[in-house]
Amino acid sequence: MSDYGHPLEFGSFITPSAADPTRVVALTVLAEQAGLDLVTYQDHPYQPGFLDTWTLLSYAAARTSSVRLAANVTNLPLRPPAVLARSVAALDLLSGGRIELGLGAGAFWDAIEAMGSPRLTAAQAVQALEEGIDVIRQLWDAGARGPVRVDGEFHRVVGAKRGPAPAHDVGIWLGAYKPRMLALTGRRADGWLPSLAYLKDGDLAAGNRIIDEAALEAGRKPADVRRLLNIGGRFTDIGRGPLTGPAEQWAEELSDLALTDGVSTFILASDDPDDLRRFAAEVVPAVREAVAAERAGTTRSPAAVPAPPAAAPGAAGAARSPFSVTPTSDDGVRRSSTVVWDEQTRPAGPAPDPDRTYTPHELAGGRHLIEVHDGLRGELAQIHDLIDQVEAGTIDVGTARSHINTMTMRQNNWTLGTYCESYCRIVTTHHTIEDRSLFPHLRRADPRLAPVVDRLEQEHHVIHEVLEGVDKALVTLVSTPGALPELREAINLLSDTLLSHLAYEERELIEPLSRLGVQ
Template sequence: MPDYGHDLVLGTFLTPSAADPHRVVGLAQATEHAGLDLVTFQDHPYQPAFLDTWTLLSWVAASTERVHLAGNVLNLPLRPPAVLARAAASLDLLSGGRVALGLGAGAFWDAIVAMGSPRLTPGQGVDALDEAIDIIRGIWDAAERTPLRVHGTHHHVDGAKRGPSPAHDIPVWLGAYKPRMLALVGRKADGWLPSLGYLQDGDLAAGNARIDDAAHGADRDPREIRRLLNLGGGSFSGSGFLQGPPQRWVDDLLPLVLDQGISGLVLSTDDARTIARFGEEVAPALREAVAAARASTGTSTGSVRSLAALAARRTGIDYDAVPASLVENAVEPGDRDYGYVRSTYVYTGSPGLVLRPRDAAQVQEALVFARAQDVPFAVRSGGHGISGRSTNDGGIVIDVGALDTVEVLDRDQRLVRLGAGARWGDVAVALQPHGLAISSGDYGDVGVGGLVTAGGQGFLSRSYGLTLDHVVAAEVVLADGRLVRADAEHEPDLLWAVRGAGANFGILTAVEIQAAELGDVVYATVIFDATDTAPFVESWAALVESSPRELTSFLSLVPARGQDPAVGYVVLVWASDDTAAAITSLERFLDLAPVLQQQAQLVPYAATVVASHSRHTGGAEATTRGGLVEHVTPELAARLGELLAARDADMLQLRAVGGAVNDLGPAETAYAHRTQNFSLLATARGARRARIDEWWDRLEPHLNGVYLSFETNQSPARVAEAFPPETLARIARLKGRYDPEHVFDGNFGVAPLPRADANDVPR
């Protein structure tokens, strides 16, 4: 039987004795200390002399850091598959992706029946295990929105909610000996886990052949299935199989790997000294011997993609050319994580490849690779952008979410360094102990990169300004693959452009920002009956403009639904812990309209932008229209009231962006809108999407500019509204210098001026 080319997994098979419970935990820790990969335990729930295996697995997971864990094998008849699936996913999440699921159809049936399970014949046991695998994998598939339904003879679920997803692809290994079980391994399992003591000469080869035949019949590549083997009787003295010095062990084990395809070798022992020598002496020598033999024969190694996954690949992408550093974390259609990386907050994309670089150097590699492909590419930091421009259909997504560091560089100067993939809620939590904060939108799951390059209209806008106003340095991967630093002394023109038009110039990897001194804030929410919409909106806006800069407010308007009136949801943030001053200002808002609900509290700023780390699975596509507003006039308020009454928008929102936002001049950053006091947005789904555009034509005379992040229409007219003429001209000239081929054109792309005209850039 040929070598399947899997990496070696070496581990132990320990007895879960209840007589000395901490001894078995110590042996598991010794397995890790010896450098081995895997700890496994028998599972006999009917055996009172043994610890419960799942409880033991959980305890050992908390007592170790690196080693992987599995039952060997779990007694499925006594462990309901839906519950087992959630338990495995939970332990995998808690342990950082260290769980494997070894399953058996059941033996010792008298003892199993005594514990309350119905007796099954061997054939029924195989059928039950087959059904259980479908349930287990279905529970793990939390990206699938439909409830799980499996109507089996022995196991069934009817509308079970899916999730949680495990931290990694938990492999399902089956303990199998008979033909039907071996065929099930080939059809559905990730590994075969028999014990050598139960096998006769030739059984390994025959078992592999049967598994391979079943895999081919299920359109699988047999190399997808790992072959493991429990080994007993090892000793470093005497003679015979696995007897004698470590080199003798290597000589005995090498044929199992090279001739029988075994890549998981699990030693049954409860002796700490044997474990130590197996890990420290046998394991490295065996790995070296296997590597040398594979090199001499040219054996293909590494992960193998299923035929179904290969069929899901998209044209225009050379998947085999993905840089080696990016392969491990790349996600393709058909991968378990695809459902979580394909989409953004509102848009369900279908990219052909998602690259997830871990550092700036890998971002460079990802961009160079993406440019060489015949498909579009998008860049994602958090994926929360409501315009959906951080995914695509059939192209490549470069997801920088792993670049999520938060570091205080200089507390006295309030200088903070943020990775582009950090979430603003996590930033707020990290800065809170230092008495610092950065205004950053209204939702903690938003990524740093997308927001900081577009603006950053947050809960502290009137006291702090936009997020980008305080960026003093940026690290950017340019279109040609170079990583450059832009600050006051290096590439100052690029720093100007990044602050407001960053998506046009490269992929942000990190920024340095001056934070604000801030401890607790007063956070209030008031829900109003907004039936009389126009005077309510006009009065709210006037109050905001007349309030001290410490106050920033957002107003969200939701149309009437059924018997419920139209409501105005007002958020008020007072940027200090001066509760007396806050109350004085906040109480003025309570007279705007009938109050349906209110609350106010003194909280850390981090509590206003909590990061839930929700995985994006898309949804109904939305049209979002935006516009900047100098003042909310009676005419504009009347139009907004008419739009709300027509129910042609799912939501209208006005954000306060005056105060400190307008302290900068329009030429200081590529975000040039420095006279407006409010930012307006509206969202619409379904049939209302077309009507919202008609409404925007009516609102246009009252608007002055547009905020990039709140606009799905990327027509040239909208680009011109986003960037006033002088700003747009400067961006175009800088594009000619930094991105002459217009590589970055997917997010309000500005056409570059020819390179000859781009060198003379006014500052």
């Protein structure tokens, strides 16, 4: 068992596709908004279908503010280490210390040679990488005396001035699989970054042994090397194989990799916005909780995905209090002259029982609905900001549209309700969508809610049509630059409908959710 005790981190591995560059950036922004720690991109400079990774990193750093960024991994044979060191340091300074350095010795040598770099044997490539690391570290060591001096067989940098130093201690993570590279990782690197798809059973443990032994021989501690892992998989309702199943299966498997094989950074390879959201919202918290519990010596199962159960009235063992969750009010401000529904005809549900009390778990159900809605309200503010940027000329219409199309409100089509799409998956990921649908449950549990549920479903479909109108206005603006007022009107209508609907849904559902739970 090899838990090196590193804090857990989670990231994304996004394809740097040149066919739709604005989508690549939109997925990067989405990863940051979802709360992931890291965004990475593969680096294949010989691949014409990909954006240049270092150009992309610079652009992505300017479009984000907190997420860390890295190549996964940098192709050193086509990136001279002295120039690369200064590129990394400069971008780290410009981004406020958010750049890490994944490094690889090179693969696909036919393509590398075609781009002008000499072909190396496996042993030569590892030696060249070690020399490259020397060059990079010396150039970053701006406070050391004298110029850089690395007189290697493959990299000779003698007399170069040092600096600039990066804004923080940039981690050097090696993509390593074979014994030579693993030993180099233990001697010189800050992290080991393989891909799970390329590993066989036992390879993580064997790699850890080689890295640990090499670290100790070099006078280092095994824990000086963070263990990172690129992962891929598919979310399904039932388990169908490793990392193919519901969120709790993912959480159990990743927790085991953390506690048994010492992996502390999990990087999900996916270009699916919904996968990134689900990974961040459902898997990440569960893994953090399970690993923390194990490290603290408790017995919580790594598979447990937190969810508030519905306790029966008068349940023993839990303090109870009156209903204390406050719905978000509708401020009544309307930006559009278009009216898509009559708010006065909205039915109301049953009045809460003034004598009923609620456990903290029960109250958490209603609070979660508000949290989900706050996320949507935040996305609405982002849409207004994007349109302001289009009007100011700082981004183009295509970029704005790509960002909007990765938002939660564009992914769920408003057919089952945003609450069910996020919360019900956490509570009952082994059920089918129909079984865990929120609205049928509320109808069954309290038939008095049926008119409210019917109205909410009708409004979901209206909001979907309003969103389609925003998208059509964006498309029109591409060919008709003077159509910005029509886009503004579409956004204003979206604000009116969305904010009104969310306030109504909270007013009518947060108490029933706390009272009835989610089955």
